[in-house]
Amino acid sequence: MASTSPEPSTAASETDDSVQIRRLEVTDHERGFVALLSQLSACPDLTASEFAACFADLAALGDDHVILVAEDPSAAAAPERRIIATGCLFVERKFLRGGGKVGHVEDIVVDAAARGRGLGLSVVRRLVEIAKEAGCYKVILDCTPELRAYYAKCGFVEKGVQMAIYF
């Protein structure tokens, strides 16, 4: 099945309560992936073909763009297996540091009903591991001040100032 990386989705990690974390697959459109993202920011629904086109663009970036997801493991959720957590790693290639790489952690969301169970921590930790395995010399992210404590639990330390221009 197509996934956003050549790495098979079976190369997954397990959280404490046996939630499997795997790569995004194109069929996750049917499992509420877009609705989950809308809990983070404006994310209008996409048709199946729009989703597939976006998925193909991102999949073409290979291991430089990794989206992880976790399915609802509860028996009640089968067979639909809704997506209840996600996170993204973008690997930026640079001339600095002898052609170094920087990992950007983005779009971390856990479904409101599944928060507080360690899922967010597991997703971020796995993305950080992937960044390290990819040879990144650092991993960075932007967040609101309210999330300082959460990302500190994920191993991040505060550094610099975030600035932005929105269009």
Ligand SMILES: CC(=O)SCCNC(=O)CCNC(=O)[C@H](O)C(C)(C)COP(=O)(O)OP(=O)(O)OC[C@H]1O[C@@H](n2cnc3c(N)ncnc32)[C@H](O)[C@@H]1OP(=O)(O)O
């Ligand atoms: C780079 C970005 O994407 S920033 C955007 C982050 N995403 C969002 O704001 C979307 C809405 N929020 C969410 O989806 C979730 O609340 C998340 C992703 C922030 C946290 O997910 P959860 O699965 O609830 O977190 P998890 O249960 O793994 O918590 C891990 C630890 O962080 C702590 N923590 C979790 N959320 C917060 C918070 N908002 N503030 C302070 N501490 C927190 C937990 O108490 C826990 O600590 P413990 O190990 O001592 O018990």
